[in-house]
Amino acid sequence: xRQSIVQWxxxxxxxxxxxxxxxxIPWFWSAAAIFGIAGLWIAFFVAPTDAQQGEGYRIIFVxxxxxxxxxxxxxxxxxxxxxxxALNTRVSGMMAQALAPTGALMAALSLWTGALWGKPMWGAWxxxxxxxxxxxxxxxxxxxxxxxxxxxxxxxxxxxxxxxxALVGVVNIPIIYFSVKWWNxxxxxxxxxxxxxxxxxxxxxxGMLLMALCFWMYSIAVALMRVxxxxxxxxxxxxxxxxxxx
Amino acid sequence: xxxxxxxxxxxxxxxALYVWGSFGxxxxxxxxxxxxxxxxxxxxxxxxxxxxxxxxxxxxxRSQ
Amino acid sequence: xxxxLATVRRDLLLALRRKSEVLTAVFxxxxxxxxxxxxxGPEPVLLKKxxxxxxxxxxxxxxxxxxxxxxxxxxxxxxxxxxxxxxxPLGLLVAGKILAHWLLCGLPLVLLAPxxxxxxxxxxxxxxxxxxxxxxxxxxxxxxxxxxxxxTLGVRGGGVLLALxxxxxxxxxxxFGAGAVEAHIAGLGAGGHLSLLAAMLALAVFFAxxxxxxxxxxxxx
Numbered sequence: 001x002r003q004s005i006v007q008w009x010x011x012x013x014x015x016x017x018x019x020x021x022x023x024x025i026p027w028f029w030s031a032a033a034i035f036g037i038a039g040l041w042i043a044f045f046v047a048p049t050d051a052q053q054g055e056g057y058r059i060i061f062v063x064x065x066x067x068x069x070x071x072x073x074x075x076x077x078x079x080x081x082x083x084x085x086a087l088n089t090r091v092s093g094m095m096a097q098a099l100a101p102t103g104a105l106m107a108a109l110s111l112w113t114g115a116l117w118g119k120p121m122w123g124a125w126x127x128x129x130x131x132x133x134x135x136x137x138x139x140x141x142x143x144x145x146x147x148x149x150x151x152x153x154x155x156x157x158x159x160x161x162x163x164x165x166a167l168v169g170v171v172n173i174p175i176i177y178f179s180v181k182w183w184n185x186x187x188x189x190x191x192x193x194x195x196x197x198x199x200x201x202x203x204x205x206x207g208m209l210l211m212a213l214c215f216w217m218y219s220i221a222v223a224l225m226r227v228x229x230x231x232x233x234x235x236x237x238x239x240x241x242x243x244x245x246x
Numbered sequence: 247x248x249x250x251x252x253x254x255x256x257x258x259x260x261x262a263l264y265v266w267g268s269f270g271x272x273x274x275x276x277x278x279x280x281x282x283x284x285x286x287x288x289x290x291x292x293x294x295x296x297x298x299x300x301x302x303x304x305x306x307x308r309s310q
Numbered sequence: 311x312x313x314x315l316a317t318v319r320r321d322l323l324l325a326l327r328r329k330s331e332v333l334t335a336v337f338x339x340x341x342x343x344x345x346x347x348x349x350x351g352p353e354p355v356l357l358k359k360x361x362x363x364x365x366x367x368x369x370x371x372x373x374x375x376x377x378x379x380x381x382x383x384x385x386x387x388x389x390x391x392x393x394x395x396x397x398x399p400l401g402l403l404v405a406g407k408i409l410a411h412w413l414l415c416g417l418p419l420v421l422l423a424p425x426x427x428x429x430x431x432x433x434x435x436x437x438x439x440x441x442x443x444x445x446x447x448x449x450x451x452x453x454x455x456x457x458x459x460x461x462t463l464g465v466r467g468g469g470v471l472l473a474l475x476x477x478x479x480x481x482x483x484x485x486f487g488a489g490a491v492e493a494h495i496a497g498l499g500a501g502g503h504l505s506l507l508a509a510m511l512a513l514a515v516f517f518a519x520x521x522x523x524x525x526x527x528x529x530x531x
Binding site for chain 1: 249260261263265269271284286294295297298
């Protein structure tokens with residue numbers, strides 16, 4: 001038991017995490033490619049045309065995974081940030097910093113695909129629906145996190161300040177979501193219910209699941225790549241970095 | 247399989263702009279992001295390698 | 311407790327010596343709310359409908375305007391470091407500073423809101439709900455804002471960054487605060503909104519000084 005804990009802590013140092021990440025990245029890329037190809041195949045060739053939304057519903061295969069990932073990455077980011085704050089491990093802060101741009105990208109994709117789905121279905125690019133609004137606020141939270149870290153020069157302080165912001169954000173996300181939902185029901189009338197997804201065929205669910213896995217693996221791969229860059233940038237004056245690049 | 251021809255596939259039942267706009271944006275950004283990260287990584291690597299070469303040259307000159 | 315009251319007293323005294331800073335935020339609130347009818351048109355029905363939202367957004371921005379000053383002066387002259395080293399817990403002193411900030415930036419808004427509400431043709435009972443909602447909401451704004459102010463202390467472009475960090479977190483307060491007034495106008499009763507606002511305030515009173523203190527310690531390292 002003690003042995004395994006020590007093993008795990010070994011990877012909390014940038015020096016041993018850097019090569020580990022390098023070895024893992026190709027695996028995650030391959031997984032992302034396999035899930036992506038399978039998911040796209042189901043999305044375009046297996047899943048039947050929807051009775052109500054025609055072919056337009058196929059946007060769901062990227063919209064839903066992007067939305068899921070945008071929320072999930074914020075949680076993971078806050079987890080790393082909290083871990084870094086509690087245990088003072090350097091790699092945790094770097095992981096949080098590496099995840100933020102990918103999370104923001106997912107939120108942006110979710111908003112973009114949501115708008116493209118909304119236009120043919122409801123006749124408007126943007127509807128102040130509870131989910132879309134929460135997604136927009138989540139995007140703002142990501143931007144705040146990235147801007148705060150970019151504005152602080154000292155990386156240690158940037159990590160800690162970002163960690164507190166991420167934790168405050170994580171406490172607030174349920175409150176924000178709940179409040180937006182409440183606001184949405186109060187202002188019912190012209191809003192269209194997004195919850196009424198097309199009756200999910202089994203194949204559609206599979207396609208969505210595979211695409212979500214693809215997005216997940218992609219996020220891990222890209223975050224690991226970015227964390228490697230961050231490690232080298234921050235540790236450039238240490239001896240091991242000089243030998244890590246041949 | 248519900249497509250009779252390639253043209254029909256790309257037309258997406260009249261939703262071409264929306265469907266391809268969504269999938270296109272995803273592909274574009276998910277190709278661009280790793281590309282940019284890769285460039286960032288190789289830039290750090292390059293500068294580190296240059297630094298090391300400079301150090302080695304320095305120590306060689308000193309020993310001569 | 312003495313240290314808490316002493317901090318409140320000190321901050322109030324300091325602010326009273328520089329009245330213009332406090333008055334700026336108040337005038338900002340008055341001017342912004344008066345701009346909306348000029349931009350939208352003087353139609354009473356429409357103005358009545360948008361009044362809660364406008365007053366709340368203006369209050370949000372006015373609070374934001376005062377936030378960078380919350381810790382900046384004390385940070386610049388080293389008082390903050392003395393506070394961190396003092397025997398009384400920093401969290402208590404920070405809570406005192408937040409309370410003083412609310413008394414200076416939040417309370418005037420609460421007192422002014424009914425007067426400004428008259429511009430929008432709100433009746434007496436609606437004005438009462440508006441004041442009550444602001445009374446519960448503005449301390450919440452000060453508490454959340456203090457976290458942002460501590461995080462951006464001494465950081466480049468702090469003011470704009472502060473807005474970016476804090477405004478998304480203000481959204482629930484805005485929704486329930488403006489929602490309370492709207493619900494009252496619609497005849498639905500504002501009780502639910504107000505109690506949720508109070509619940510969020512209770513949560514923030516508990517957590518915000520703690521998070522602010524942690525952020526300040528990071529800034530002081």
